[in-house]
Amino acid sequence: MPGFFEPLTVGKLELPNRLVMAPMTRNRADDSGLVSESAPEYYAQRASAGLIIGEATQVSELGQGYVLTPGLHTDAQVAAWRAVTEAVHAQGGRIVAQLVHCGRIGHPSLYSDGAHPVGPSPIASGEQMFTPDGMLDHPTPREMTLRDIRDAVNDFVSAARNAIEAGFDGVELHAANGFLLQQFLADGSNRRTDAYGGSIAGRIRLTLEVVGAVAQAIGPERVGVRLSPGITFNGISESDPAELYTALVRALAPTPLAYLHVFEILTRDVTRVIRAAWPGVLIVCAHPTPESFPSSPEIGAEALADGVADAVALAEMWLANPDLVARVRAGGPYNTADKATFYGGDHQGYTDYPTLDAPDAPDAER
Numbered sequence: 001m002p003g004f005f006e007p008l009t010v011g012k013l014e015l016p017n018r019l020v021m022a023p024m025t026r027n028r029a030d031d032s033g034l035v036s037e038s039a040p041e042y043y044a045q046r047a048s049a050g051l052i053i054g055e056a057t058q059v060s061e062l063g064q065g066y067v068l069t070p071g072l073h074t075d076a077q078v079a080a081w082r083a084v085t086e087a088v089h090a091q092g093g094r095i096v097a098q099l100v101h102c103g104r105i106g107h108p109s110l111y112s113d114g115a116h117p118v119g120p121s122p123i124a125s126g127e128q129m130f131t132p133d134g135m136l137d138h139p140t141p142r143e144m145t146l147r148d149i150r151d152a153v154n155d156f157v158s159a160a161r162n163a164i165e166a167g168f169d170g171v172e173l174h175a176a177n178g179f180l181l182q183q184f185l186a187d188g189s190n191r192r193t194d195a196y197g198g199s200i201a202g203r204i205r206l207t208l209e210v211v212g213a214v215a216q217a218i219g220p221e222r223v224g225v226r227l228s229p230g231i232t233f234n235g236i237s238e239s240d241p242a243e244l245y246t247a248l249v250r251a252l253a254p255t256p257l258a259y260l261h262v263f264e265i266l267t268r269d270v271t272r273v274i275r276a277a278w279p280g281v282l283i284v285c286a287h288p289t290p291e292s293f294p295s296s297p298e299i300g301a302e303a304l305a306d307g308v309a310d311a312v313a314l315a316e317m318w319l320a321n322p323d324l325v326a327r328v329r330a331g332g333p334y335n336t337a338d339k340a341t342f343y344g345g346d347h348q349g350y351t352d353y354p355t356l357d358a359p360d361a362p363d364a365e366r
Contacts, residue, residue, distance in 0.1 A: 002304055004297070004328060008050065008311055010281050011221035011258030013094050013169055015050035015311070018304065019297075019325055022285050022313035023053045023098040023172070023226075025069060027343040028350065033058065033071030034080040040087035041351045045322035047093025050311060051283075053172050053224075053261070054084075056100040056179075059159035062118065063152075064110050065102025065179065067131060068344060072097060072159040078166045085167030096170040096224060097163040101152055103180030104141035104189070105234050107131065117141045118148055120183050120190040120197065120206075125235035149196060149206060152180065153213050160214045160223075170222035173210060176263050177226075178234025181207045185244060188237025200240070204248045211252060220256050224283075228263040229270040242273050249277040259283050261313060266290065268308070275308050284309035294337075297328045323355040330356065 002008070008015045028036040036042075043052060058064040058071045071077045081097070088095045104119035107129055119141030128135045144152070160171045175181035183189040184206040190197050196205050207225075215223050227248075230241040238244060249260065259281040264271050268288040275282055286295050286303040300312030314324070320337035321327050327334055341349020 002310070004301065004304070004312070004325075008281065010051060010311075011170060011223075013051065013258070015094065017048075017050040017325055018311035019050050019300075019328065020283055020311050020313040021046050021049040021052040021318040021324075022315040023055050023174075024315050024319055025055050025066065025343070026350065027066065027068040028345070029068050029070040031068070033061075033064070033069070033074065033077050035070040035077070035084060038347055038351055039080075040083045043084050043095065044087035044091050044093070045351065045355075046318055046324070047088050047091035048323065048325040049093065049318065052088060052093060052095040053313065054081075054095060054097045054168070056098050056174055057081075057159070059099050059101050059152075059155040061111055062106070062115055063101035063103075063155060063180070065100075065105040066129060067110070072099065072162045072166065073155070078162050081163075081166040081168070085169075089167070094169050096172050096222075097159075097166070097168045098172040098174055098226070099156060099159050099163065100174035101155065101180040103183045105129070105138060105179060106141075107136055107138065109133070109136070118144045119180070120144060120192055123189050123191065125178070125189075127235050143192075146194075153206075153209050156210045157213050157217045160218050164218050164222070170224065170258055171214065171218070172224040172226055172261060173207075173214060174226050175207050175210075176228035177231065178228075178236040181210065182228065182231075182236055185248070186236050186238045187240070189235070200244055200247045203244070204251060207248065208251055211255065211257070215255055215257065221258055223257050224259040224261055225252065225257065226261040226263060227274070228265065229274070230267045231263070231265050241267065241270050245270055246273050246277055249274050253277065253279055256280070259311075261285070263313075264288065271308050281310045282308070283311045283313050285313040285315065297324075320353050322353055323357075326356055 106117035294316035303309040
């Protein structure tokens with residue numbers, strides 16, 4: 001079985017190792033969706049990753065679900081991201097943009113025209129979002145029309161083209177974590193009776209259309225897809241995850257995508273089903289047991305050895321250890337992540353974690 005330090009071909013990229021930096025929202029963009037001025041340094045510090053998957057980036061203003069998150073739908077946003085990709089490439093790294101439409105996970109306060117969030121059906125998430133005015137309930141979304149659905153597909157395509165213009169090596173389409181594409185996949189949030197709802201074939205249709213359109217626009221070898229079977233985040237409920245994701249993955253399999261990325265939450269049985277149905281590269285953010293949060297190199301190594309993963313995505317470990325590859329090679333030690341600085345703020349907890357070769361840097365055991 002492959003180890004962390006064996007190379008891996010992903011699309012047209014040659015990864016020098018199998019330690020992937022998972023996408024992590026850090027809420028450090030500005031109000032216009034421009035990634036922060038510190039982002040080039042933050043991502044470049046972590047360029048030794050086999051692959052960096054950038055933080056969730058909205059494909060349109062209506063696709064935004066949280067405050068201070070970046071976009072890829074304006075020229076200024078493209079220019080801001082270009083500084084990031086250039087910094088990563090200057091350090092020999094590889095980076096893809098994670099593209100998201102948050103769907104019902106949003107609020108009129110996020111949008112310049114006060115628009116209402118949209119979703120497959122008028123079913124609220126039951127969750128709340130943080131705003132400068134405090135915690136606000138996610139409203140009941142407006143059910144998307146067929147025109148809305150076409151617009152969403154076009155927004156993903158436009159953002160993917162913008163990602164390539166910004167210098168990204170590819171894109172990851174976010175069909176996980178309770179956002180729009182998973183809202184269509186899940187029978188708890190999708191009660192439509194048209195061609196985009198009802199049966200599994202109907203519920204997977206939007207994801208297949210987005211993947212197909214983006215693959216045609218920028219090339220399938222530049223496209224990855226993230227899935228999170230059985231997750232309950234953002235009010236998602238799936239009664240049939242094994243059956244649902246088997247059908248989805250089998251429908252995706254004929255397209256030579258760069259990879260699938262499974263965010264596994266106590267669903268190793270479904271991960272195995274996906275592994276069996278998917279002929280290409282499978283990246284797993286592994287959480288097979290209640291004790292495996294946050295995931296660690298040891299848990300990732302088990303997923304590689306078990307054969308369910310070709311590469312392993314880690315999140316918190318990369319956040320706190322910019323030189324994670326070197327630390328894994330050395331068997332540690334590892335910095336401890338400062339949870340108080342995960343979201344928002346300045347360079348603290350963002351670009352100031354020390355590396356092994358900087359012993360005099362401030363202690364990150366916060």
